[in-house]
Amino acid sequence: xxxxxxxxFIICLAAAIILTLVPTLVAAFGGVDLLRSFxxxxxxxxxxxxxxxxxxxxGFTAVFSDYDELKEENEALxxxxxxxxxxxxxxxxxxxxxxxxKDYINFHSSNPSFKLTDARVIxxxxxxxxxxxxxxxxxxxxxxxxxxxxxxxxLLGYVSEVAxxxxxxxxxxxxxxxxxxxxxxxxxxGILTGDVxxxxxxxxxxxxxxxxxxxxxxxxxxxxSGEKSIYHPDIYIGEITEIKxxxxxxxxxxxVTPSVDLKENSDISSVMIVCGYxxxxx
Amino acid sequence: xxxxxxxxxxxxxxxxxxMRIETLKRILIFSISTLLLGTAQCSFFSVLNICPRxxxxxxxxxxxxxxxxxxxxxxxxxxxxxxxxxxxGGSGLFLSPIIYFVYALIIGRLARKMLPSFPSxxxxxxxxxxxxxxxxxAMSLLTKSAALGASLFITVLLEALTTFVLCLPIYFLxxxxxxxxxxxxxxxx
Numbered sequence: 001x002x003x004x005x006x007x008x009f010i011i012c013l014a015a016a017i018i019l020t021l022v023p024t025l026v027a028a029f030g031g032v033d034l035l036r037s038f039x040x041x042x043x044x045x046x047x048x049x050x051x052x053x054x055x056x057x058x059g060f061t062a063v064f065s066d067y068d069e070l071k072e073e074n075e076a077l078x079x080x081x082x083x084x085x086x087x088x089x090x091x092x093x094x095x096x097x098x099x100x101x102k103d104y105i106n107f108h109s110s111n112p113s114f115k116l117t118d119a120r121v122i123x124x125x126x127x128x129x130x131x132x133x134x135x136x137x138x139x140x141x142x143x144x145x146x147x148x149x150x151x152x153x154x155l156l157g158y159v160s161e162v163a164x165x166x167x168x169x170x171x172x173x174x175x176x177x178x179x180x181x182x183x184x185x186x187x188x189x190g191i192l193t194g195d196v197x198x199x200x201x202x203x204x205x206x207x208x209x210x211x212x213x214x215x216x217x218x219x220x221x222x223x224x225s226g227e228k229s230i231y232h233p234d235i236y237i238g239e240i241t242e243i244k245x246x247x248x249x250x251x252x253x254x255x256v257t258p259s260v261d262l263k264e265n266s267d268i269s270s271v272m273i274v275c276g277y278x279x280x281x282x
Numbered sequence: 283x284x285x286x287x288x289x290x291x292x293x294x295x296x297x298x299x300x301m302r303i304e305t306l307k308r309i310l311i312f313s314i315s316t317l318l319l320g321t322a323q324c325s326f327f328s329v330l331n332i333c334p335r336x337x338x339x340x341x342x343x344x345x346x347x348x349x350x351x352x353x354x355x356x357x358x359x360x361x362x363x364x365x366x367x368x369x370x371g372g373s374g375l376f377l378s379p380i381i382y383f384v385y386a387l388i389i390g391r392l393a394r395k396m397l398p399s400f401p402s403x404x405x406x407x408x409x410x411x412x413x414x415x416x417x418x419x420a421m422s423l424l425t426k427s428a429a430l431g432a433s434l435f436i437t438v439l440l441e442a443l444t445t446f447v448l449c450l451p452i453y454f455l456x457x458x459x460x461x462x463x464x465x466x467x468x469x470x471x
Contacts (some may be wrong), residue, residue: 003353003390012357016383019365023376039369043321047370050325058331065331 100270103152107272114232115276117141119149121269122166132174133157137273138165146230148223148274154236154259155179155223156271169271172237173199173262180226181206181237188214189224192237192256202263206240206254215240215254232274304463308355311459312347316363319343319452324370327448335440340367341410342449344386346456349398349406351463353390360386375425385413403453410449411442 003009026033100118108116119135137143139162147159149169157171172179175194182189190206198204209215219240225233242255260268319339328336340363348356364379389406396402415438422434 006354008354008357012354012361012383015358016361016364016379019361019368019379020377023365023368027376036365036369039366043317043366043370046317046321047325050321051329054326054329058329061332 096269104272107150107152111234113277114274116272117143117275119143119167119271119273121271132160133169133171133268133271135167135169135271135273136165138163138167140164142275143167143273144275148231148235150235150272150274151260151268151270152272153261154238155231156260156262156268158230159273167273171262172258173202173204175199177204179231179237180224180229181221182224183215183219183221183240185216185219186214188219190215190254192221198255202258202261203241204256204258206256207251209252209254215243215252217241217243219254221256232277235274307463308351311463312355312359313362315343315455315459316340316359316366320363320366320370324367327444328371333444335437335444337441337444337448338414339445339448339452340364340382341385341414341445342407342452343456344382345389345393345403345406345410345449346453348386348389348393349396349403349453350456350460353386353393356386356390357383375421377421381417385410388413400453407446407449411445414445415442 023033023036104116104118108114117137119137121133122136123134125132133156135143135149143159143162145159145162149156149158155172157169157174157177159167160170161168170177172192173194175196177192177194179192180189181192188209191208192204192206195203195205206215206221217240221237221240223229223231223233223235223237236259238256238258238260240254241257244253244255245251246253319342323336323339327333327339340360343363344356344360347359360382361379364382365376367382368376368378389410392409393402393406396406418438418441419430419434422437423430
């Protein structure tokens with residue numbers, strides 16, 4: 001019991017009571033305790049250092065402690081990324097399909113007598129450019145040989161070979177093609193054929209023209225009706241871009257640039273096959 | 283005569299000067315220990331994620347001082363450390379000086395007949411942890427920060443565990459400190 005009577009005990013007890021009561025009362029009345037402020041300032045560098053070290057240690061240990069959480073998060077993010085990739089891809093697909101359907105409707109409204117079937121190009125003939133394309137429709141879909149094949153831009157060619165679920169299209173730049181055509185402006189008649197030299201440039205030529213005055217540069221060329229013609233009449237083919245006269249025969253030859261870009265036919269992914277012709281369409 | 287008197291005066295003052303230097307050394311070492319351990323408790327372990335609850339390192343310090351130095355030193359340290367801990371991490375109620383002072387009194391009574399050794403330190407840590415648990419429960423109820431229940435029990439348990447583990451090195455640090463002081467030869471492992 002000597003301790004309780006000692007000076008040290010009394011001083012410590014008094015100090016403890018003062019150091020408990022004063023800060024509590026000062027804080028309760030919203031004041032600032034100078035002694036605490038001083039002690040806080042003194043300890044501030046140490047506190048900051050302690051907090052920084054703890055932060056660094058936390059960062060280091062987080063690699064191990066949060067491994068499972070990070071793994072799960074990573075998996076979830078991967079799934080999310082896949083979802084958005086798919087979404088973007090599907091959106092692009094829908095956009096392309098939408099554009100194609102717009103073209104399809106536009107073409108159909110300008111040629112209401114045509115019975116059209118859409119088809120997708122599934123392969124191109126090997127080479128720098130393709131004159132023969134393979135489509136994903138065949139006899140099972142009502143496709144027959146010598147049917148016209150068009151795009152929204154104009155005539156592409158004709159069905160040259162048909163299987164059950166695929167067919168081949170020979171384009172108008174092929175030399176074996178021979179199409180009865182006319183020019184829109186002056187009604188000049190002629191025959192559009194392919195040419196080996198022009199084919200490389202994706203062009204074809206119009207021959208059997210009566211005279212050079214019947215055609216002009218920029219004339220639009222359409223298919224004309226004919227008893228033996230495999231093409232439906234009034235399908236747009238392209239424009240006359242060059243007119244020349246053969247020196248030996250004196251024949252007028254017009255070079256036609258097809259509206260369908262056959263040089264870069266890789267862009268052609270969807271086409272329309274003219275399956276029939278309705279004469280009763282208003 | 284004058285010379286003799288002055289010599290006698292110097293001789294009588296020498297132990298007092300030594301005592302003062304010793305006291306200053308003690309205050310300095312205990313202050314540094316309090317500063318480091320208090321900062322570690324409030325700024326390091328309280329933020330550390332791998333430490334489930336904040337340990338009470340000041341308890342370990344007071345206990346080690348009680349065993350290694352004296353009960354009176356421990357009381358003074360308890361008041362100072364309590365004030366410092368409140369400065370760093372207290373809010374509203376600043377009861378730490380009283381809490382640590384009472385703890386120093388209790389542990390001083392218990393340590394009175396014990397040898398200043400590590401087993402004694404380990405043995406006295408158990409009532410220290412009980413005291414800490416009682417304080418935590420009392421403060422939780424007083425400040426209405428937690429109700430009596432499983433979560434408070436787990437908090438108390440984890441606090442006791444971390445305090446026990448992290449207080450162990452403090453004994454050896456204080457042993458080193460008292461060697462520097464070299465005033466008390468009674469200290470031994």
